[in-house]
Amino acid sequence: MSLLSIAALDLALGGHLVLENVHLTLERGEIVTIVGPNGSGKTTLLKSIIGALAPQRGYIDKSPGMVIGYVPQRLHLDATLPMTVSRLMRLPRRRPRHEIETALDRAGVTQQASSQISDLSGGQFQRVLLARALLSSPDLLILDEATQGLDQQGMADFYRQIERVRHELGCAVLMVSHELHVVMRASDRVVCLNRSICCAGTPERVAASPEYRAMFGLDDEDALALYRHHHSRPSLEMSP
Amino acid sequence: MIFDDFLVRATLAGVGVALAAAPLGCLVVWRRMAFFGDATAHAAILGVALALLLSTSIFAGVLVVSLLMATIVSLLSGKGYAMDTLLGVMAHSSLALGLVAVSFVSGVRIDLMAYLFGDILAVGKADLAVIWGGAALVMALMGWRWSRLLTATLNADLAHASGIDPQREQLILTLSLAIVVAVALKVVGVLLIAALLIIPAATARTFSRTPEAMVVAAALVGMTAAVGGLQTAYWFDTPTGPTIVSLAAALFALAGVIANARRLLWRVMASRAGRRDASGRA
Ligand SMILES: Nc1ncnc2c1ncn2[C@@H]1O[C@H](COP(=O)(O)OP(=O)(O)O)[C@@H](O)[C@H]1O
Ligand SMILES: [Mg+2]
Numbered sequence: 456m457s458l459l460s461i462a463a464l465d466l467a468l469g470g471h472l473v474l475e476n477v478h479l480t481l482e483r484g485e486i487v488t489i490v491g492p493n494g495s496g497k498t499t500l501l502k503s504i505i506g507a508l509a510p511q512r513g514y515i516d517k518s519p520g521m522v523i524g525y526v527p528q529r530l531h532l533d534a535t536l537p538m539t540v541s542r543l544m545r546l547p548r549r550r551p552r553h554e555i556e557t558a559l560d561r562a563g564v565t566q567q568a569s570s571q572i573s574d575l576s577g578g579q580f581q582r583v584l585l586a587r588a589l590l591s592s593p594d595l596l597i598l599d600e601a602t603q604g605l606d607q608q609g610m611a612d613f614y615r616q617i618e619r620v621r622h623e624l625g626c627a628v629l630m631v632s633h634e635l636h637v638v639m640r641a642s643d644r645v646v647c648l649n650r651s652i653c654c655a656g657t658p659e660r661v662a663a664s665p666e667y668r669a670m671f672g673l674d675d676e677d678a679l680a681l682y683r684h685h686h687s688r689p690s691l692e693m694s695p
Numbered sequence: 696m697i698f699d700d701f702l703v704r705a706t707l708a709g710v711g712v713a714l715a716a717a718p719l720g721c722l723v724v725w726r727r728m729a730f731f732g733d734a735t736a737h738a739a740i741l742g743v744a745l746a747l748l749l750s751t752s753i754f755a756g757v758l759v760v761s762l763l764m765a766t767i768v769s770l771l772s773g774k775g776y777a778m779d780t781l782l783g784v785m786a787h788s789s790l791a792l793g794l795v796a797v798s799f800v801s802g803v804r805i806d807l808m809a810y811l812f813g814d815i816l817a818v819g820k821a822d823l824a825v826i827w828g829g830a831a832l833v834m835a836l837m838g839w840r841w842s843r844l845l846t847a848t849l850n851a852d853l854a855h856a857s858g859i860d861p862q863r864e865q866l867i868l869t870l871s872l873a874i875v876v877a878v879a880l881k882v883v884g885v886l887l888i889a890a891l892l893i894i895p896a897a898t899a900r901t902f903s904r905t906p907e908a909m910v911v912a913a914a915l916v917g918m919t920a921a922v923g924g925l926q927t928a929y930w931f932d933t934p935t936g937p938t939i940v941s942l943a944a945a946l947f948a949l950a951g952v953i954a955n956a957r958r959l960l961w962r963v964m965a966s967r968a969g970r971r972d973a974s975g976r977a
Contacts, residue, residue, distance in 0.1 A: 502852060502855075505852065505855050505856040506855050506856075507851065507852045507855035507856075523856050524856070525852065525853065525855075525856035527850060527852050527853060530849075530850050530853070532849070533725050533726075533727065535724050535725055535897075535900055536725045536848070536849075536906065537900065537903045537904050537905055537906060537908070537909055538849075538905065538906065539904055539905055542905045542906065542907075543849075546842060546845060546846050546849065547842040547843055547845070547846040547854075547857050547859060548842070548857075571904060591857075597856075
């Protein structure tokens, strides 16, 4: 049985159908990336998977006992709420110190355990949220534009970390990203979402598909060049 | 019996309310629900009027009306009105309606001040039992749901992903708020209940690094204000509820001054160190 299967999903927000007839299955241990223009329903889809939004039609089947780790697209911490990293890691459940240290280490923020959240940089906060999501030993890790606001170096590091986490925990990863070229490199499967799923498959197939190119306004050369660039010459990925 | 002394009863009443108000007040501040607390409290006067008209217990009347108020506001929010407008309308119309309703009850005109500003010195043994019963209930609720409440406060989606229903936590918060309003009515009155929730929490923020530390600090500030305010009011013969809130406000101002002084000191020290570094290199 698949880890997660979504079928015929319709979801309306404020009277508008944001997701229409979405089908998606996820297997254990695979990294799947959702791409799509702004407002195409990516965040909505992830929120329906964690149970924050209820669909109008269709079903979301989770394998029994599946644990989800979720890193939201934006997390605004109210200035009136004092919070340290180590306290955040113990929300909502207490965890032994060594587990917290392992999770922070996996996410690459070992030094920040006693910092105040408001003193962290955007990238550090994202990593802390990743560490928190990892604490529950998730079967499925959901990341909504987790690299937003990171520089090229930070982004590349972040995806490498995700890859490592997947190997260590064996969890599936479902993420949303705008960084098409990095996405292509990091995922097993890419899904293009624009209200419905317009194409899906291996990164190579999606990059070559007319739907994908139409969606992002790329011509053939752009799309393939972007993809090949990062596959054939990974050492150059940091160059602008 | 020590409970025979009215000043002892008043002190215990103030401390009980301050303890219950601390965790709730922090949550209200973190969730930006200050107006919501205010509206719930203002509706209490309508509860007083209904209780007097139906000759039921004031506590029950206030509890029911405050809950009703909170529910109506929750239902109406997101229906096209901005939350602060909605709360402004609801808070003051229920206060006005309550005052009109109270005027129909004969013989309570003299007591009105007690409901608006509290009458802590008149707390009897039965009142004390109600206050501590309500306060204990709220503290138990907060203790039981604390992690979940805090997670839902942090982010609704994170809560969902952890199997927590933020809506249910909101409901528990609303219920606790209504209980605290009903309990604090006698101590500070409807007009100042929200102050007792918010000022200690806001004062505590300056000195806290974790949510729990802030709750403890808020409880200390609240208790200091209650006990100190009571004594001050006794010596200077001022109205007790407003004196308690004034003392809380003074503590808030003091905390602000100390925090700013500390920040300034840091900056001066840092710039001195910077200059020393620069001259050392030169
Ligand atoms: N609470 C809401 N009420 C009404 N419409 C919403 C709400 N949240 C999102 N939307 C709409 O749903 C669409 C999809 O949003 P979203 O899933 O956030 O897109 P994406 O994450 O792909 O950028 C957008 O058109 C957005 O305006
Ligand atoms: Mg989004």
